[in-house]
Amino acid sequence: MSDPAQIGPRIKAVRTERGLTQDQLASAVGVSRSAVAQWETGRAGQVTGNLTRIAQCLDVGVEYLMYGMDKSAEEEVSHGDELALLRLYRECTPDDRQTLLRLARRLRATRPD
Amino acid sequence: MSDPAQIGPRIKAVRTERGLTQDQLASAVGVSRSAVAQWETGRAGQVTGNLTRIAQCLDVGVEYLMYGMDKSAEEEVSHGDELALLRLYRECTPDDRQTLLRLARRLRATRPD
């Protein structure tokens, strides 16, 4: 799941994307420039308690640094109407759920391209 | 955001919820029983590279141990049928989406209690 050896390159990738030098990230996190270099080159097995600060300074999620992405097996819903639909669906009986799924399939099949 | 001092009690809470002893969690993670006790009593400032293994063994997200909760602003979908519904919904036109939402409301309103 988590690949510690990949955290370093990932930190480097995000840092350069943000246009920061190692010195700048080091100052932001509160460590020496060498520490950042060692993180990025995989010398440090884990970046321990600094992980949260690094994520904050780079404006990226801790789980992104750890796993490379948010959970991929699950889907996130953030649109209000999709949330509403999901909640309504969950409050339906199994039969009604099947009805909704069938209608969704029919509507999708007849949509214009 | 992250409260390192709270990781310990959180580990303990999840462990006891799962009905595990410190010894059992220690065996699962691959450390001594003392290490688990120290994590839970806050002796260790951070639980370093073991955090991922702890989360795996306790069947909980790393971010939950670190922050106490998954992202609260978003909802996660993990059931296959819900994923299917969501995907179908997204492939529909706005008009068809409204149709689905209306039907869902009607079905929810007529469900037996």
Added chain:
DNA sequence: ACTCCTCGTCAGATTTTATAACCAATCGCG
């Protein structure tokens, strides 16, 4: 009272990590 189980704490060995220093590559300037 005794035994067992669970867990908190401690001393110490081991491991990890951050620092300062060193060095190399690149680039811009005179």
Added chain:
DNA sequence: CGCGATTGGTTATAAAATCTGACGAGGAGT
């Protein structure tokens, strides 16, 4: 071309962190 500045990789080492095994306390059951 030589020089200085900047950036970044690497190393030795001191300091800090972490884990282990041992010890002891409290509770439950017999």
